[in-house]
Amino acid sequence: MKKYSQETIVGIFVFIGLLCVGYLTFKLGKMEIIGGDYYELTAKFESVAGLKPDSSVQMAGVEIGRVKKIYLDTEELLAVVEMKIQNGVPIQDDAIASIKTSGLIGDKYVSIQPGGSDEILKDGDVISDTESALDIESLISKYVFGSVDGGNKQ
């Protein structure tokens, strides 16, 4: 009788342990991406240099989705990035998608700058205005185009 109950207890612990492992697997494996609350958008870039599937898609520094798939359009020789964006985050027709680096040498991610257009992109639409992966890009853009505030530094 005692032996039986000991095994039962061990069995129960093992079962609880497996449940915990299963829960962790689901949570860490980011299984919430599948199904659920997303719509898809596509963007084409001349270079995605290091962007990977499952890279982050951000707006104003907040993650609003993930990269689903990256492949080469063999006709136009451009990188096509398919993204899943959370429902409830509207992206305008004139939004600009750029590929940025987290910090200086961190992971690449897609940053979406909101536009002002009344047209909101729907599931399956394309973000037409994009900027490819660059180094120190905002420094360059300020440098090239001049600043609104500080006057022409060149």
Added chain:
Amino acid sequence: MMIRRNYLISMLFTGALVAIAAICLAVSGGYVKADPVNDPMEVVKKSVDQVLSIITDPELKKPEKTQERRARLRALVQDLFDFNEISKRVLGRHWRKFSKEEFKEFQDLFAKMLENVYLTKIENYSGEKVVYEAAREIGKGKYAVNTKIVKDNLEIPVTYRLKRIKDKWVGYDVIVEGVSLVKNYRSQFQQILKKKSPEELLAHMRQKVEAMEKAQDNQKTEKG
């Protein structure tokens, strides 16, 4: 380093505003017959050819012709680019905060600011060639026309983005070395409009344009 940087900027600005896609001068002629209004490629070619002819015209290079030269360049740029569209994009979602009059004033001031930043650079044109590459559709009613500014061994990619508005192809963005003009200014205006009202922004821009115009006038009197 300073000298190279300024030179590089001159080239970039020359290309970005002035050279709106031209055929490489060595390969002139041989145009495929296309409707200039209905083909984004042709729209860009036409404008750039005209701009190049103005800045290479020895007659117009004379200092006394400055006003006329600038007026003609301005007209060409306004013909190719839709400043109403650019202004909307550059203000992003804040554009609705502007009243009709305020938005019109913003458009004018912004165009003046861009002109002030680029004009002197354009006038430093020194024989750069524009190579015309390809046009591709990037979205519904949107095209990207790819060009390159070439001088010696330096190549700078310049892309013009065009949109179909009222039966005409008009430019709404210029991408130089992969960096979008609209995105650059949009970031800056968004920063400002987070804290300031449209009127405050306009006041700030008015000041800036006045200062720029004064500086230009001083330059003229110095040279004259």
